[in-house]
Amino acid sequence: MTEDILSRFLMESEKNPEEMTDLYLRDIILNFMIAGKDTSANTLSWFFYMLCKNPLVQEKVAQEVRDVIGGKAEDNKANIDDVVAAITDATLDQMHYLHAAMTETLRLFPAVPVDGRCADVDDILPDGFKVKKGDGVYYMAYAMGRMPYIWGEDAPEFRPERWLKDGIFQPESPFKFIAFHAGPRICLGKDFAYRQMKILSIALLSFFRFKLADETKPVNYKTMFTLHIDGDLPLCAVSRAAS
Template sequence: MMNVLAFVGLPLLLLLIPIIAFLIKIYSGKSINNPKYPPVLGTVFHQLLYFNRLYDHQTEAARKHSTFRLLAPGQSQIYTTDLQNIEHVLKTNFDKYAKGECNQDVFRDLFGTGIFAVDGDKWRQQRKVASFEFSTRVLRDFSCTVFRRNAIKLVRKVEEYSQANQVFDMQDLLMRSSLESIFKVGFGVDLNCIEGEGQGSSKEKSIMFMKAFDDSNELTYWRYVDPFWTLKRYFNIGSEASLRKNIKIIHDFVDKLITARRKQLDSDVKSEKEDILSRFIRESKKDPETMTDEYLRDIILNFVLAGKDSSANTLSWFFYMLCKNPLVREKLDREIEEVFGNLKEKASSSVEDCIASITDEVLQKMFYLHATLTETLRLYPAVPIDGRVAETDDVLPDGFKVKKGDGVYYMSYAMGRMPYIWGDDAEEFRPERWLKDGIFTPESPFKFTAFHAGPRICLGKDFAYRQMKIVSIALLHFFRFKLSDDSKKVTYKIMFTLHISGGLHLTAVSRRN
């Protein structure tokens, strides 16, 4: 009998030892009951219990505690909606906070050493080149030409759905359009993926890339709540096997793109390419040991994340909110008619000529459109949560202590719903909150954090707004949209960026009828 117990007990003991060690690592040295540190609301692994509604759970927690902690195997993860804390981390004490090794371990496989994943010299180098490029008139004009061209494609595609009285996924269509735009502006490549699934090898590969990129985004985020992800990666099983497969598709696609662009530039050295990749390749010749093809690939993937997801996600939520708020849609229709002109006035114009007339002057006058897009971002930020890791011990402005290695995260999704930030109507979709005497009036970037803030504030903010305005004017000018099922609950998918789960299924009615 004792032998049987020993036989059963030994494996159980061997199993319990690492579990106990893991729990000790989570709970020890965290000053749990010390009021000088933020209150503890659980561990990072408790997030599994409400993972599918994670950002709403964080919102509920933030209503009770503007700053709180979740315990992790390393240090604590601090979450805050306090505006002074956010400015302290992102600007005032910028040099004392970094991406952190823990975060970099999570997303290094997908984003490598790109601008969103690194600190120090690599970040400064990429920021310097990108900052210069985004400030040039050439890139601005080139990008607007690309945005208009893809807006024409969108109108043509939606027209097909409208004539067939067919339900379509607006989010998928916008994702394809944004992907085309970022690849043309960023890398000088025509993907031609708006028209449909496609059978041609080029179109097929671009659709595969987009799916692999979105799946990798989701699978990478899952690592934050999966305590066994490093083990699964080592054995190449489960979610980590899927992630590795998707990353290979992504890397193969981008590597071929870089090789082709290098050959084009080498064969035509006098050619002035307008895309960002060409300029980074020229920069790489000054320091070939550092700026390898792998480094360029990482840069590209970071720009894809910023350029595709931010605009497409925001526009998806924008059209959803217009369907749910018809009075806002009517005000937008009036502004478009007043500034851009109505269909009767443009009856003799082709779609191409009509969209070509969406000039900078038109965009600058669209204050209500700008406010509506911004209100969408307030409630549905492209990146719902972001933050930094403390390089040294610190004290936040709200008085709570931070230990070296603690993560400090600001919750943009929750912030948009906080009455103590936006007033009692914080959860209402009200674009008018951004207007003063009819003119758009911005808020502090530490209050409206959709484009980050401080030295790392998004360089592509103005580009994103231009793209979103051109696309929204074009589509709203030609169509009226309706949810295919108004009773269906629309919610988000848990990723680094705020996708609509399951897509946004609409019907479109032509306004030319």
């Protein structure tokens, strides 16, 4: 039987029915849906937007996909089943450029653009700033991702190469690259999110080259809890086999 996340929790709940009630299971699934759906979907929209704005990066990602999973797309013989069968943990781990391009997208377009906490008790921050019980303390991941102070003078540029050394992805401290939060309450679904986003991107980029339907249409964010694109993002998908 294929085990999805709900069936795994259901099996666990049979061992521990007192604590893992239906209400508890409902809350877990809702939590995963709220935490995981819009964040990953919006990141994919911004990722494809960045690939359209930076066609060279798009070609480099597509080339890496071809190099790692066997180059079939290039021979015009690509078959979706072959491509999907070639996506394994081992092949995903080899796609450093794809990982860098997604991370660069999240630096500039963090799915949770503002996050924070409310102080339970009076406290003093490491720099001496006094926080009173009930005060809110927020950080702006969106602004932090664009600060030259943190990322250097080229902070506004979309440059996946900044994450690579000799072709290998170099992670940053989560307190610097804050898109998934940091510390004990860091995103639990980070690896899951990268994997899902990579699988979808590999499947699409193996077969299509993407372009903005209207290069002149401004693309802005909409102020919401997650970083949505304002309106829609019409793209043209051009078959790689035809070009």
